[in-house]
Amino acid sequence: MKKITIAIDGFSSCGKSTMAKDLAREVGYIYIDSGAMYRAVTLYSIENGIFDGDVIDTERLKKEIKDIHISFRLNKETGRPDTYLNGVNVENKIRSMEVSSKVSPISTLDFVREAMVAQQQAMGNEKGIVMDGRDIGTTVFPDAELKIFVTATPEIRAQRRYDELKAKGQEASFDEILENVKQRDYIDQNREVSPLRKAEDALLLDNTDLSIEEQKKWLFEQFNKVSK
Ligand SMILES: Nc1ncnc2c1ncn2[C@@H]1O[C@H](COP(=O)(O)OP(=O)(O)O)[C@@H](O)[C@H]1O
């Protein structure tokens, strides 16, 4: 079976990484969560005083972007990759509401995107990769053999994220999450560089009424059609 590249894009919190991780694990592909990379840059910016409230010191971040090293290592307990920022495991920290509320403005910056896209393309140059994000099918891997664009209603997406945070024992407010999901969708769709949009050749999946199992089955079917 030939190795292919799989790009999964779409709106915030709709289940992209859940299905991408499951597929990658079962077919032995590398899985890369590109959103985790933008979240890691955001965490670095918060921890290093690059934010003054909501204002970003872009000149400083531009100078320091070369010092931000992001990598992924398999967590043997969860069987899934954890995100490392300059050698430190930040998997939990990058999922906080503070990072969620600041990540989309960071992701509008052209020099941040340039640095992340270069790393993502290098990770995928041997194919056999599933990457999820916002611009994977349009910018990172425009030649990907399988492109999926996922969507669901904002309320369902916020509920899924809320349930996830609650299950982890984290404080969460449904209204705050819904607001964040809508705000990020707006910024992601309206930024100048690589805005979130469906690639023309991407398959659309609205998973509002699908279970995790159903969407996984659907994705496997698409994979089997293309990778023969
Ligand atoms: N079809 C689904 N039905 C219910 N919950 C789902 C579904 N797909 C994913 N989830 C859950 O929704 C949350 C967000 O999914 P995730 O894969 O992190 O989304 P994304 O990568 O698009 O942000 C997770 O807690 C996940 O377990």
Ligand SMILES: Nc1ccn([C@@H]2O[C@H](COP(=O)(O)OP(=O)(O)O)[C@@H](O)[C@H]2O)c(=O)n1
């Ligand atoms: N390829 C990507 C991936 C994420 N992002 C940005 O990073 C944010 C967080 O991405 P994510 O995939 O972790 O978001 P969730 O949907 O998982 O909450 C998005 O809202 C985008 O602003 C991006 O600009 N390009």
